[in-house]
Amino acid sequence: MSANPDQALIREAAHWLAFLQSGEPDPAREQAFLAWQAQDPRHAQVIAEFQQHVLALRQSPLKDVPQDQLLKTLNAPSSRRRFLHGSLAVAGLALGAGVASRLATSGWAWPGDLYTGIAERRSFALPDGSTALLNASSRITPQFGRGQRGVVLQRGELLLDIHPQPRAFEVLTGAGTIVARQQRVLVRQELAGWWVLAQQSPVQLIDAKGLAQPLKAGHWARFNAQGLYDSGQAGGGEGDWVRGLLNANDLTLAQVVEALRPYHRGVLRVAPPVEHLRVSGIFPLDDSQHALRMLTGILPVRLSRITDFWITLEPA
Numbered sequence: 052m053s054a055n056p057d058q059a060l061i062r063e064a065a066h067w068l069a070f071l072q073s074g075e076p077d078p079a080r081e082q083a084f085l086a087w088q089a090q091d092p093r094h095a096q097v098i099a100e101f102q103q104h105v106l107a108l109r110q111s112p113l114k115d116v117p118q119d120q121l122l123k124t125l126n127a128p129s130s131r132r133r134f135l136h137g138s139l140a141v142a143g144l145a146l147g148a149g150v151a152s153r154l155a156t157s158g159w160a161w162p163g164d165l166y167t168g169i170a171e172r173r174s175f176a177l178p179d180g181s182t183a184l185l186n187a188s189s190r191i192t193p194q195f196g197r198g199q200r201g202v203v204l205q206r207g208e209l210l211l212d213i214h215p216q217p218r219a220f221e222v223l224t225g226a227g228t229i230v231a232r233q234q235r236v237l238v239r240q241e242l243a244g245w246w247v248l249a250q251q252s253p254v255q256l257i258d259a260k261g262l263a264q265p266l267k268a269g270h271w272a273r274f275n276a277q278g279l280y281d282s283g284q285a286g287g288g289e290g291d292w293v294r295g296l297l298n299a300n301d302l303t304l305a306q307v308v309e310a311l312r313p314y315h316r317g318v319l320r321v322a323p324p325v326e327h328l329r330v331s332g333i334f335p336l337d338d339s340q341h342a343l344r345m346l347t348g349i350l351p352v353r354l355s356r357i358t359d360f361w362i363t364l365e366p367a
Contacts, residue, residue: 060094060097063087064097067084067087165193166189166191167185167186167190168187169187169313169314169316170337170339172185177214178193179195181213182211183210184211186207186208186292186313187207187314188206188207189204189313190207191204194221194223201222201223202221202223208240212234212235213234215232215233224238224245226245226274226275227245229255230255230256230263231249231252233252234250236254237290241273241309243273244275246271247271247274249267249269250268250289250290253265253267256274256279258276258277260278262278264278271289288300292310296333296334297342299330299332301330301331303328304329304330305327307334308320311334311336311339311342315362317360318360319362321364325364328350328351328352330346330350332345343362346364351366352366
């Protein structure tokens with residue numbers, strides 16, 4: 052037995068977590084990971100500890116710092132002692148920091164989850180022939196088999212191109228279910244709830260109470276746990292993020308910044324006095340710094356930089 056069995060266990064857990072975050076589906080290895088967790092209560096415990104430490108990082112200003120800088124900061128002795136509380140070794144910290152860098156954008160990904168990182172858009176083929184295009188910093192959990200056909204939108208935004216089948220396609224959110232049968236549907240998570248656009252064919256919204264409401268093709272709706280609270284006709288630019296553009300049509304500055312955050316490496320804030328300023332225009336998502344400079348040119352705001360990774364838009 053090793054002189055420090057906890058170190059060996061942490062290295063083994065790091066191996067499995069690296070696989071889980073690889074983004075490459077492998078059902079056989081996923082089953083092997085589950086079996087490894089069941090072998091010893093300590094296995095599940097160390098995985099849970101990683102999650103707790105990583106979730107703590109997600110709530111801190113470090114969450115959007117690039118991985119190499121995060122590792123350098125956290126590997127300092129004083130930071131390491133505070134982070135590990137004496138329970139995880141440096142190997143565990145490095146793995147946790149690396150995972151945290153990705154978790155800050157798309158959340159904890161379990162086997163089978165599909166996700167994107169900062170400034171990354173990616174298309175995934177689903178088992179039923181449908182396609183899911185994920186916006187930056189997004190994550191979904193596919194659910195197929197045993198009478199299921201759909202995905203859980205865990206975070207972010209996706210464009211679904213649904214392959215027609217007799218069974219409806221369901222998008223599960225934290226506030227209800229979107230039921231569609233064919234063609235394109237846009238869904239995203241927002242600060243106040245969820246937004247859906249029935250781009251080419253009608254969909255049905257089923258709220259947390261089980262009440263169903265239809266949404267006509269070419270219309271959008273916002274909903275939360277209390278039900279639908281806003282709706283309207285599509286303007287035509289809602290899906291421009293597919294081409295790397297943000298088409299702002301009389302949005303608030305807070306909404307524009309919310310759309311830029313998945314493409315920005317660092318903390319991006321809006322001071323309350325200016326968050327309700329109205330914005331219209333087309334902004335480059337893939338160059339968030341340029342988009343921010345554009346905002347200072349059309350609004351009475353300036354960029355306040357604490358560091359290169361902490362920017363606040365405040366009154367000019």
